[in-house]
Amino acid sequence: MNYTDALNLMHEYIKNEVLRRHIYAVETAMGAYARKYGEDEEKWAIVGVLHDFDYEMYPIIPDHPLKGSEILKSKGYPEDIRDAILGHTSFSNVPRVSQMAKVLYACDELCGFISAVAVIRPNKILDLEVSSVKKKLKDKSFAKNVSREDIDLGMKELGVSHEEHIRFVIEAMKVDSGRLGLNP
Numbered sequence: 001m002n003y004t005d006a007l008n009l010m011h012e013y014i015k016n017e018v019l020r021r022h023i024y025a026v027e028t029a030m031g032a033y034a035r036k037y038g039e040d041e042e043k044w045a046i047v048g049v050l051h052d053f054d055y056e057m058y059p060i061i062p063d064h065p066l067k068g069s070e071i072l073k074s075k076g077y078p079e080d081i082r083d084a085i086l087g088h089t090s091f092s093n094v095p096r097v098s099q100m101a102k103v104l105y106a107c108d109e110l111c112g113f114i115s116a117v118a119v120i121r122p123n124k125i126l127d128l129e130v131s132s133v134k135k136k137l138k139d140k141s142f143a144k145n146v147s148r149e150d151i152d153l154g155m156k157e158l159g160v161s162h163e164e165h166i167r168f169v170i171e172a173m174k175v176d177s178g179r180l181g182l183n184p
């Protein structure tokens with residue numbers, strides 16, 4: 001069970017490049033947080049890579065992520081990885097107990113939102129400021145399918161401020177901007 005296996009599995013199931021980029025963003029944020037907290041970077045990256053791997057095949061909740069979790073179980077993925085992934089949707093009723101699960105939930109919607117803000121800017125993520133993201137979060141007509149409530153709850157559960165969490169995720173995503181399609 002390693003990162004390359006997880007990445008290959010995701011690529012097998014997810015063909016849409018936009019969705020892949022979302023998954024890479026979450027993977028990158030997870031890896032950065034693992035380093036920050038002194039946790040297992042490879043494991044956290046695997047959780048990021050696999051959190052939406054079943055989404056193209058099962059886009060309806062709760063099939064996503066329940067069906068995917070069954071596939072992961074059959075492949076021998078451990079419970080802590082599967083629980084963290086199940087916890088990223090409230091519908092699966094799996095509580096976010098581990099720090100890994102809390103970070104995944106706190107990063108998932110926010111990564112999508114930051115990408116949405118960055119992609120329409122001339123310099124994309126290169127010079128994106130926290131204030132621009134905060135401003136767009138208040139603009140309910142922007143990326144209205146991204147749940148502000150989920151983003152707020154994720155930060156609350158993780159015990160991080162809007163300012164520090166948004167800054168941390170932006171900086172993590174900047175490092176991986178090429179793969180995320182967010183270079184100018």
Ligand SMILES: [Fe+2]
Binds near residue numbers: 051052055064088
């Ligand atoms: Fe998801």
Ligand SMILES: [Fe+2]
Binds near residue numbers: 022051108
């Ligand atoms: Fe996601």
